[in-house]
Amino acid sequence: MDRIVVQGGTRLTGEVAVSGSKNSTLALMAAALLADSETVLQNVPKLRDTDGMLDILRALGATAEWVESEKSTVRIDASTVSNPEAPYDLVRKMRASFLVMGPLLARFGTARVSEPGGCAIGVRPVDQHLKGFEALGGKVRLDHGYVEATSAGRLLGARVAFDINTVNGTQNVMMAATLARGETVLENAAREPEVVELAHVLIKMGADISGAGSDRIVVRGVEDLRGVKHQVAGDRIEAGTLLAAGIITQGDVRITGVDTSTLESTLDKLRDVGAELEVGSTWVRAVAAGRPRAVRVVTAPFPGYPTDMQAQLMALLSVAEGSSVVTEHVFENRFMHVPELQRLGADIALSGRSAHLRGVPRLMGAPVMATDLRASAGLIVAALAADGDTTVNRVYHIDRGYERIEEKLGGLGARIWREG
Numbered sequence: 001m002d003r004i005v006v007q008g009g010t011r012l013t014g015e016v017a018v019s020g021s022k023n024s025t026l027a028l029m030a031a032a033l034l035a036d037s038e039t040v041l042q043n044v045p046k047l048r049d050t051d052g053m054l055d056i057l058r059a060l061g062a063t064a065e066w067v068e069s070e071k072s073t074v075r076i077d078a079s080t081v082s083n084p085e086a087p088y089d090l091v092r093k094m095r096a097s098f099l100v101m102g103p104l105l106a107r108f109g110t111a112r113v114s115e116p117g118g119c120a121i122g123v124r125p126v127d128q129h130l131k132g133f134e135a136l137g138g139k140v141r142l143d144h145g146y147v148e149a150t151s152a153g154r155l156l157g158a159r160v161a162f163d164i165n166t167v168n169g170t171q172n173v174m175m176a177a178t179l180a181r182g183e184t185v186l187e188n189a190a191r192e193p194e195v196v197e198l199a200h201v202l203i204k205m206g207a208d209i210s211g212a213g214s215d216r217i218v219v220r221g222v223e224d225l226r227g228v229k230h231q232v233a234g235d236r237i238e239a240g241t242l243l244a245a246g247i248i249t250q251g252d253v254r255i256t257g258v259d260t261s262t263l264e265s266t267l268d269k270l271r272d273v274g275a276e277l278e279v280g281s282t283w284v285r286a287v288a289a290g291r292p293r294a295v296r297v298v299t300a301p302f303p304g305y306p307t308d309m310q311a312q313l314m315a316l317l318s319v320a321e322g323s324s325v326v327t328e329h330v331f332e333n334r335f336m337h338v339p340e341l342q343r344l345g346a347d348i349a350l351s352g353r354s355a356h357l358r359g360v361p362r363l364m365g366a367p368v369m370a371t372d373l374r375a376s377a378g379l380i381v382a383a384l385a386a387d388g389d390t391t392v393n394r395v396y397h398i399d400r401g402y403e404r405i406e407e408k409l410g411g412l413g414a415r416i417w418r419e420g
């Protein structure tokens with residue numbers, strides 16, 4: 001099943017619930033390595049990436065499996081971890097595997113993880129993660145494509161000032177600090193909801209953390225952590241994606257199962273585009289009010305406009321009234337969807353980190369190629385409003401981060417199916 005076909009032109013209406021957050025799940029699965037007893041995660045989306053992380057945990061010697069009797073639930077028991085090495089053939093498939101580094105180093109004093117290569121959206125180095133591990137007393141070295149970190153005894157609390165805003169870097173070092181001796185202060189920490197949710201679960205596990213959600217997080221090391229049960233928050237990016245799908249089709253959709261306080265900058269931008277929104281604490285109803293309006297947007301770390309929603313907004317703006325500018329400030333190469341949107345008839349000119357769009361009245365269906373997870377989502381959003389059929393190839397990219405996307409959109413009235 002390698003491609004999705006969308007027959008554009010139907011107005012989306014109705015209600016759909018989002019799945020659990022992919023990015024929160026990946027960090028929480030890594031955090032389970034810190035515990036010497038069982039962790040149960042509920043509301044886990046069944047994705048290539050979440051299955052990929054379970055494979056990594058099993059390679060390390062943990063028990064990590066879906067609980068057959070309970071939907072969307074995984075069980076992880078890291079008391080049996082015996083091999084602190086995450087192999088290249090698994091890490092290369094999903095760079096978030098690097099999140100196991102901090103927990104392994106903290107709990108076992110040694111970690112060996114294949115250096116995650118870059119990906120379509122950028123080089124994506126891990127220098128800030130390593131800076132944090134070294135500040136905590138870890139000895140880090142590169143060895144034939146692997147990052148190896150060791151510590152003679154327990155890690156020692158320290159002050160870590162990140163040079164740039166990094167979500168997984170903040171999460172990785174915060175996890176490492178939970179079992180260090182003494183106090184760690186993370187300055188210039190990421191404020192994303194996925195950092196806050198991870199801190200919340202670590203505290204439930206017995207960690208002593210304050211300040212998560214601000215740019216200064218304080219972690220006081222404890223002796224050990226225990227496994228807990230946690231229901232993963234709804235996926236804020238999937239929610240934004242489904243809202244954009246409803247709006248581009250002039251629809252009326254209600255998206256449920258998400259903490260809307262994590263979506264504010266996205267909702268603000270959708271209002272600027274002209275959608276009428278009703279917002280509850282865990283749901284959003286979006287009613288399109290005519291053709292989208294052109295806007296300017298700059299992606300930024302939370303609470304700014306999320307880079308993971310950039311392609312989806314660009315799809316919407318490609319049929320807006322007027323000219324828009326989309327500036328990507330987080331990743332250096334996150335415009336891979338532009339040539340594909342141009343194949344659908346979008347009028348986009350790139351200049352450095354900005355894409356300049358002149359809205360067109362209608363897009364035209366065409367075969368397009370998915371290049372990365374959120375680019376694929378943007379192409380599907382665009383295809384929903386295009387005349388005729390669009391075939392999105394290499395759809396495995398979208399399966400990395402969206403659970404049953406065609407069922408969710410189909411449930412809202414979209415004509416969408418898998419082929420191949």
Ligand code: EPZ
Binds near residue numbers: 126128169
């Ligand atoms: C997380 O990636 C998310 N992934 C990404 O979502 C998201 O786009 C990104 O945060 C930004 O919000 C997961 O949580 C699994 P960063 P992460 O470290 O943490 C540079 C999706 O589509 N950087 O915040 O890897 C980096 O190159 C994915 O769901 C360094 O230079 O992103 C980038 O330019 C895509 N050195 C910027 O910082 C470092 O050590 C932000 O990256 C780390 C990062």
